[in-house]
Amino acid sequence: MRKNALAGWLLLAPALALLGGLVLFPIIYNAWLSLHDKHAFLTVQTFVGLRHYVYFAHDEEFWNSFYYGVVYAGSTMALQLVLGIPAALLLNEAFRGRNLLRGVVLFPYVIPTIVAVMLWKWLLNDSYGLVNHLLVTTGVVRVPLAWLGKDYIMWSLVLTSVWQFFPFVVVTYLARLQTIPPELYEAATVDGATAWRRFMHVTLPQTRNVLFVIVLLRSIWMFTKFDTVWLMAGEGGVSRYIRTLPVYAYARSFTYLQAGMGAALAVIMFVLLLVATAVYFRVFRQEEALA
Amino acid sequence: MKRPTSGHPRHVSRRRFLAGSVAATAGAAVLARAPAALGQQVRELQVWHTEVEPQTVKTIQDTSIAEFERKFPGFKVKQQALGWGDLNTKLLASLAAGNPPDLTHLNPFVTASLHTKGLLRPMDELIRALGESDIHEATLKLQFFDGKYYGVTHAIGATYFAERRDLREKAGLKAPETYDDMLKLAAALTEGGRHALQMPGEKLYMGFVHPAEWLASNGGAWVDAKTWRPQLNGRAMLETLEYLQKLNRFMPGGWSGQKYLDTLAALATGKIAMAHLSGARTIGYIERYAPDTMRDPDHFQPMFRPRGPSGQKGISALDGENWGVFTQSKYPNEAFEFLRLFYKKEHYLQYCHTVPIHLTPIFKSMIGDPEYLANPRIKKWRSWHDFMVTGLKGARFLPIGFSRPEDNLLPFLAELDGSGIVADMIVEVMVGGKPPKAEADRAQKRAEELLAQLGFKRWA
Numbered sequence: 142m143r144k145n146a147l148a149g150w151l152l153l154a155p156a157l158a159l160l161g162g163l164v165l166f167p168i169i170y171n172a173w174l175s176l177h178d179k180h181a182f183l184t185v186q187t188f189v190g191l192r193h194y195v196y197f198a199h200d201e202e203f204w205n206s207f208y209y210g211v212v213y214a215g216s217t218m219a220l221q222l223v224l225g226i227p228a229a230l231l232l233n234e235a236f237r238g239r240n241l242l243r244g245v246v247l248f249p250y251v252i253p254t255i256v257a258v259m260l261w262k263w264l265l266n267d268s269y270g271l272v273n274h275l276l277v278t279t280g281v282v283r284v285p286l287a288w289l290g291k292d293y294i295m296w297s298l299v300l301t302s303v304w305q306f307f308p309f310v311v312v313t314y315l316a317r318l319q320t321i322p323p324e325l326y327e328a329a330t331v332d333g334a335t336a337w338r339r340f341m342h343v344t345l346p347q348t349r350n351v352l353f354v355i356v357l358l359r360s361i362w363m364f365t366k367f368d369t370v371w372l373m374a375g376e377g378g379v380s381r382y383i384r385t386l387p388v389y390a391y392a393r394s395f396t397y398l399q400a401g402m403g404a405a406l407a408v409i410m411f412v413l414l415l416v417a418t419a420v421y422f423r424v425f426r427q428e429e430a431l432a
Numbered sequence: 433m434k435r436p437t438s439g440h441p442r443h444v445s446r447r448r449f450l451a452g453s454v455a456a457t458a459g460a461a462v463l464a465r466a467p468a469a470l471g472q473q474v475r476e477l478q479v480w481h482t483e484v485e486p487q488t489v490k491t492i493q494d495t496s497i498a499e500f501e502r503k504f505p506g507f508k509v510k511q512q513a514l515g516w517g518d519l520n521t522k523l524l525a526s527l528a529a530g531n532p533p534d535l536t537h538l539n540p541f542v543t544a545s546l547h548t549k550g551l552l553r554p555m556d557e558l559i560r561a562l563g564e565s566d567i568h569e570a571t572l573k574l575q576f577f578d579g580k581y582y583g584v585t586h587a588i589g590a591t592y593f594a595e596r597r598d599l600r601e602k603a604g605l606k607a608p609e610t611y612d613d614m615l616k617l618a619a620a621l622t623e624g625g626r627h628a629l630q631m632p633g634e635k636l637y638m639g640f641v642h643p644a645e646w647l648a649s650n651g652g653a654w655v656d657a658k659t660w661r662p663q664l665n666g667r668a669m670l671e672t673l674e675y676l677q678k679l680n681r682f683m684p685g686g687w688s689g690q691k692y693l694d695t696l697a698a699l700a701t702g703k704i705a706m707a708h709l710s711g712a713r714t715i716g717y718i719e720r721y722a723p724d725t726m727r728d729p730d731h732f733q734p735m736f737r738p739r740g741p742s743g744q745k746g747i748s749a750l751d752g753e754n755w756g757v758f759t760q761s762k763y764p765n766e767a768f769e770f771l772r773l774f775y776k777k778e779h780y781l782q783y784c785h786t787v788p789i790h791l792t793p794i795f796k797s798m799i800g801d802p803e804y805l806a807n808p809r810i811k812k813w814r815s816w817h818d819f820m821v822t823g824l825k826g827a828r829f830l831p832i833g834f835s836r837p838e839d840n841l842l843p844f845l846a847e848l849d850g851s852g853i854v855a856d857m858i859v860e861v862m863v864g865g866k867p868p869k870a871e872a873d874r875a876q877k878r879a880e881e882l883l884a885q886l887g888f889k890r891w892a
Contacts, residue, residue: 178885182527183549202878267686268698289689291863377633378859379688381852395524396850399885 168411175405181398193405202389203406210385213299213370214363220303221359222352225310230344232311233318243315250308258372261301265289289374294382298373305369306362310355317351318344353425360421361414367391386410477509477766478533480522481586482753484513488786495779500770507766516636520846527551532760535767537753538583540574541833541845546756547577548843553757554580558768562775566795570824574831574840575754583754584771587784587791590820590829591641591749593629593735594699594710596621598726608738609746611675618682621705628682629706630699632692637709639855640833640848641749646672647835648747650740654835655842655883659891662879664857665872671740673861673868680862688863697721699732710734711751712789712820715813728812734819736828750829752794789817799824844888853878 175193179186197203232243249257264271265288273285288297321344329339345352367387374380375388384392386406394403477500483489489511497509512533514522519537526532538546546552552575559567559581568588575583599621600607608614618628631638647653652668655661663669684690684704696714699707700721707714718732726732737746755774757767773779781804784791788809798804799821810817823829830837833845848854857875860866883889 182524201874266690266694267684268690268694268703285686287684287686287689290686291688291859294689374689376635377689377691378635378638378855379633379863380635381856381859392850392852395521396852397882398524398847398850402885 171404172408174401175408177401179399179401179404181394181400181403186401189401193402194409196402197405197409202384203386206384206386206389209295209383210364210387212295213302213366213383213385214360216299217302217306217363218356218359220299221307221310222356224303225307225355226314228307229311229314229318230340232315246311247308249305250312254305254368255372257305258301258369261297261304262289262373265297289377289379291379291382294374294379298370298383301373302363302366302369306359309359313351313355314348317348321347349429357418357421361418364414365410475507475763475766477507477535477763477770479509479511479767479770480519480533480536481511481513482516482519482537483586483787483791484515485787488783488791489513491782491786492774495782496770496774496776499773499776499779500766503773504766504769507763509770527758527760530760532758534757534761534763535770536756536758537586538756539753539833539846540583540831540840541842541849543575543583543754543756544577544840545843545846546758547575547582551758551760552582553759553761553764554582555584555757555768555771556581558771559584561772563795566797568794568796568799568824570750570827570829571752571754571794571831574752575756577841583756585752585754585794586774587752588794588820588824589711589751589790589792590823591645591709591711591751591832592737592819592823594696594707594714595733595735596699596702596705596731597729597733598731599705607735610738611671611740614738615675615678618679618706622682626702627684627704629679629708630683630687630690630695630704631708632695633688633690634692635852635855636849637692638688638858639852642708643669643672643854643858644830644833644835644839645737645747645749646676646740648743648830649737649745650743652742652835654839654845654848656891657838660842660844660883660888661891662876662883664854664879665869665876668740668742670868670872671742673857673872675740676858676862677865677868688859693717706735712813712816713787715789715809715816716787729815734816736823745826745828747830748823748828749832749834751790751832789813789820792817792820844883844886847882847886848879851878851882853882 174186176188176190177186178189228246232239232246263269265273267273267285267287267289270285270288272288273282276282277285286293288294325343325347326339329343334342364385365387366385370383370385370388371391374383380388387410390403390406390410392403393406394400397403479497481492483492492511497511500509501507516539520539520542523532523536523538532551543552562584564572567584571585571588573581574585575581595607600617603617603620605617605620606613608617621628631642644654647663647668650668650672652666652672653663655663684698687695692709695704695707695709696717698704699710699714700717702723714732719727722732737748739746755771757764761767774783777798780793780795781798781801784793784798784804785807788807793799793801793804805811805814805817831840833849834840839845853875857871860871861868880889
């Protein structure tokens with residue numbers, strides 16, 4: 142018995158070592174680093190305890206970044222659902238060209254982020270962008286709008302992100318839709334349920350679990366999204382208006398060169414997401430129990 | 433049990449496939465390391481620089497590198513041309529890993545920071561060999577700390593306005609001397625769908641390079657010389673912020689989201705009358721995008737910066753990175769040898785001619801050398817070259833990010849730039865329309881906190 146257990150642990154050892162080295166160690170090291178004053182490229186570090194955390198509690202930039210992060214994650218996630226679920230419902234219907242459309246809808250999700258962002262920045266450019274050209278020539282606006290300027294940069298970012306990531310919702314939701322037994326819809330139709338009622342009383346309850354996962358994953362991913370946000374305005378002055386927490390953490394580590402403070406921000410993000418996820422799970426379970 | 437074999441003649445078993453793959457990989461690895469395996473030592477001199485134009489890269493390869501590799505047969509030089517932003521990120525990573533390049537370009541405002549951390553090697557011997565007295569005063573002592581030289585500028589460029597001279601003259605106005613003149617000119621040049629000017633939206637420029645110029649042009653400085661206390665809410669900056677808020681009215685609404693190169697394209701294509709950040713690279717844009725009949729200095733001219741109400745003269749940034757050799761460099765001696773070849777006259781002239789005027793020689797004897805001036809682009813755009821010379825003579829240039837010459841001793845300019853504190857202030861005042869005083873106070877507080885965190889607080 143003991144021999145078997147030993148063999149079991151030995152077989153598990155590579156996986157545990159990988160997990161420990163690639164997941165646990167970085168988290169623990171990051172937490173340890175957050176308690177130090179550490180220059181980004183010098184080896185010297187000084188223990189400062191919780192000083193960085195206390196600093197961020199009063200740091201206006203931190204709260205601005207938190208606010209922008211919530212606005213960005215919240216709005217992109219909601220819009221991805223608003224766009225993704227109807228698209229999945231549509232692609233679940235039988236019509237000519239459906240397979241082609243299912244392939245096309247994946248396109249934004251499979252192209253590299255740099256291409257997606259450059260494409261949208263080019264389209265939205267206020268000097269030579271196609272969007273402004275169309276708006277001006279059709280008389281919708283008189284002068285080109287500064288889509289990449291202070292007033293619209295957040296919405297340009299949201300637009301780009303929703304375009305890029307809503308296919309994930311489509312594909313995931315569609316996969317679940319395809320497994321709903323057709324008898325349920327037939328029975329509902331026989332009972333005289335309209336399309337809307339079929340959606341509310343058959344589709345939604347059946348897809349409840351997958352929606353839970355979609356909202357959870359997309360919220361986490363959008364809250365921690367770095368590349369799209371950075372590419373949109375990372376080195377630009379206007380980045381101030383879309384500086385989310387991951388971007389601020391990056392800046393603290395690699396442009397302020399304060400690696401300890403960057404690590405503290407990463408820990409704060411981790412804890413925030415952990416708490417939000419726990420609350421979300423609890424609410425979902427309570428609702429499930431009520432249902 | 434023996435597996436049944438397929439009847440297909442080209443069937444390859446999985447075991448054989450795996451064995452073959454392993455053998456091929458091992459063979460490739462041995463071949464790649466062949467010189468080392470054969471006992472011949474191949475050493476690589478890593479050289480990083482910021483001149484990314486293909487013709488410049490090729491010229492370095494064909495001149496300095498070719499001669500170096502002939503002289504040092506055991507060496508191979510690997511050059512990497514990187515943009516500023518990329519270079520800084522890559523340098524940071526290499527320093528953190530303890531494996532920096534042997535030789536690299538550095539910005540003067542980064543050099544002091546690296547020097548104080550003991551990361552740079554002195555190069556007095558090289559400077560003397562190149563001709564200490566022949567190196568232009570504008571660059572000679574930029575990396576001079578504790579009585580030693582820690583860098584040498586690769587070439588001199590400058591930043592300034594590029595203007596549509598024809599439009600200004602048509603409006604009957606002279607090149608502006610003061611902030612007020614500039615506002616009048618901007619108002620006169622804004623008409624129809626054209627804006628008077630555009631600033632680059634990159635943080636590095638609008639949040640660091642230009643603010644240093646504004647401070648220098650208005651009698652201010654980043655920090656107090658003795659205590660290093662930031663001066664972001666001092667008179668020089670406040671007057672500048674008020675000027676900028678007015679100037680913003682004459683710029684396209686989305687300027688803060690556009691890049692430096694966008695502004696050059698906008699100038700060449702007539703969308704704006706003045707590009708705030710320009711250098712001799714602008715000529716390339718003019719020759720490519722301006723209407724055929726306008727690709728000349730009669731239409732496009734450089735223009736000096738105006739001075740503020742508290743300043744003596746307008747100051748522009750001198751764009752000239754310096755070569756630096758790290759204490760951790762693997763082959764420092766060879767790096768210095770490479771530099772001797774780089775500055776050899778026939779190599780150096782070819783290098784400077786790859787982007788004429790933008791790469792003005794650092795040697796006084798060469799700036800007016802007929803051989804240098806014989807380049808066709810310099811001949812055509814001679815007024816741009818003369819403008820450079822006038823600026824150098826009149827001390828109108830300070831190194832990038834410097835508000836005064838002594839800023840080369842400040843070890844925190846890289847961090848101040850990286851923090852974006854000044855950029856945030858400028859954007860909030862210009863684009864956000866916020867009150868200059870409140871934003872300046874906020875920036876001052878953040879800058880004080882930053883310097884304190886970095887251990888540079890000397891004030892009470």
